[in-house]
Ligand code: SF4
């Protein structure tokens with residue numbers, strides 16, 4: 001039962017989650033992070049750390065498209081293990097509707113570089 005990053009991470013990307021993950025299984029896209037399902041050990045430590053409430057176990061009903069997206073993007077985006085400075089706009093995007101259609105991109109983030 002790996003954990004998954006959901007829509008509200010988009011454009012918030014607070015990155016508090018990466019600091020607590022014991023197996024460094026977060027990957028960074030331009031506008032959100034994802035969790036690699038084969039690397040996540042299901043410890044659940046990251047879920048309460050996310051200020052955007054955007055992390056859930058993959059068993060939660062209704063999040064199938066996010067389970068698929070995490071698995072797909074984790075294969076091509078770079079690994080991120082260190083918290084980054086939060087963008088000034090992060091808070092203003094927290095909770096906005098339709099973030100996926102408005103702001104999601106498949107472009108990679110910079111990872112730990
Ligand atoms: S803490 Fe939450 S909003 Fe921030 S990067 Fe992690 S999943 Fe996304």
Ligand code: SF4
Nearest residue numbers: 021040041043044046
């Ligand atoms: S559940 Fe544990 S292993 Fe999985 S992403 Fe969160 S902190 Fe990492």
